[in-house]
Amino acid sequence: MTTHPLHRLPRQWWPWHLSLLACTVVLGLHTSAGATERPKELPDTVAESALTLRGFGTLGLARSSSDQAEFVRDLSQPRGIANHWSGRIDSVIGLQANWQATQELELVGQVVSRYQYDGSRALEVMWGFAKWDIDGRLELRAGRLGADFLIGADSRLVGYSYLPVRPSVDYFGPLLFSYFDGVDASATLPVAGGLLRTKAYAGRSKEKGSAGGIVWDASDSTLKGLVFDYFNGPWQVRASTAQVRLSRDMPFDPLPHSLRAAGTALGIPQAIEAAQALAVGGTTSQFMTVGMVYDDGPLQIQGMVNTIHHQTGAFENSRAGYLMSAYRLGAVTPYVGYSWWKSKSKNLTTGxxxxxxxxxxxxxxxxxxxxxxxxxxxxxLGARWDIMPNMALKAQWDAVRGKPRSIFPYRAEKPGWNGRTDVLSLTLDFVF
Known part of the structure; x- marks a missing residue:
């Protein structure tokens, strides 16, 4: 089953393209994005050694109505946008190569330039793996893989492959990890008139994050997870769980050291416990998600919920979800959505x-x-206009209605921040 995004781009659009992949398994095809099809009369050895080079990108502009906090696409971005137009958070360009070395073995590489933790747009190797398709039902991959924590999370940067301007910030925003170095195995079997796909994966992260000008090195964090997808007609149901064991503490010093010293000197154990609560390295974070997608003709409805539990006291546990509905009218697809993201305080104090x-x-x-x-x-509220093959123009309005304590989703928040802003976005998504 081909799982790289440029091999699952549709003629128009499918926000959640796994249904197409499931059909591919049933038919026993090894797809290569249409443009790489070869005449049937060519020898099999030529077909098996095909090299495909594709690209994708997004040119995006966005602005927020508030200058009290900077809106970001996800928590990997060190800065965001305020009350002026900027192409900072959504613009991306990528290149992907696929080599079908044999009928069973495929090699995939992908490099991307995006706005990242250090403020640069340096090229990143997002994917670099070998895939062994054993018999059309069992697939093994090894190398650098997309982090499949949440449905669609491993292709968040290929804007043409999904409906809105960007994946829901409330739902996908907390997901720092985009890729990891490791292995996964997936199996697809017919069950109760549909297809059941299961996948297990494990590996180590090589990424870093940033907030408030402070870089957090999360590389060497270990990841493992399970994914279950069921496809039946226009329906897709997914349940997944993932666990991350974080490798390093965040750069909070000298605060933890000072809390321990004060607690020891004053005989207040609670201060020492507070210092220990800030430890991140060696703790685990658990991600659980469930969702459904209905895709039948012009109508598309999708809904997801997740819960994230952090062992460390440095992060609050949270729940999030979203619901989106769209109806395609020729080349134009209007859509509406609702999402939420709420965390729960752990009520920690120093004593x-x-x-x-x-x-x-x-x-x-x-x-x-x-x-x-x-x-x-x-x-x-938004609309997507497929202006020509492999190119789509999108316009979107997000009305964020939060409380003043909602600062995790933003950067550079000021004392006057009230949790409310309106975000206008325009993007041009394309593949080539």
Missing amino acids: LPHTGALIALNQGFDSIVRDSGSDQKTYT
Whole structure:
């Protein structure tokens, strides 16, 4: 089963393209994006050694109505957009090569230039793996793979492959990891008149994150997970679970050291426990998700919910979900959506008296634990216009209605931030 996004791009669009992949398994085909089809009279050895080179990109502009916080696409971005037009968060360009070495073995490589943790757009190797299709039902891959935490998460950068301007920020925003180095295995079997696809994966992350000008090196974090997809007619149902064991602490020092010293000197164990709660390295985060997609003719409806549980006290646990509906009218597809993202405070305190030099310690600790707070809803209205084959123009309005404590989804928030903003976006998505 071909799982790389440029081999699952449709003639028009399919926001969730796994249904097409399932059909591919049933027919026993080894697809190569249409443009790479060869005449049937060519020898099999030529067909098996085909090399395909494709590209994708997004030219995007967006602005927020508020100058009190910067809106970002996801938490990997160090800065966002405010009340002026910018192409910072959505613009991306990528190139992908596929080599069908034999009938069973395919090699895939993908490089992307996007806005990343250090503010640069340096090329990243997003994918680089070998895929062994054993018999059309069992598939093994090894190398650099897309992080398939949430449905559609492994192709978030291929804007042409999904309906809206960007995947829901409330739902996908907390997902820092885009890829990992490791292995996965998937099997597809007929069950109850449909197809059941299961996948297990494991590996190590090689990515970094950034917030407030501070870089967090999350490389060497270990990932593992299970995915279950069921396809039956126009329906797709997914359930998945993933666990990440984080490798390194976030750069909070000297605060944890100062809390331990104050707690020891004053005989307040709670301060020592507060310092320990800020530890990130060695802790685990659990992601669980369930969702359904209905795709029949011009009508498309999709809904997802997830829950994220963090062992560390540096991040609040959260739940999120979204619902989107679209109806295609020729080349134009209007859509509406609703999403939400809410975290729960762990009510951590230092136990230190709020006097003298200890005030700074209390404020520093409170600031860290508040930074992961989210409590907002987003109403989305947009339209996609497929202006020509392999090119789509999108316009979208997101009305974010949150509370002042919802600062985790943003960057550079100011004291006057009230959690509310309107985001206007325009993108041109293309593949070539």
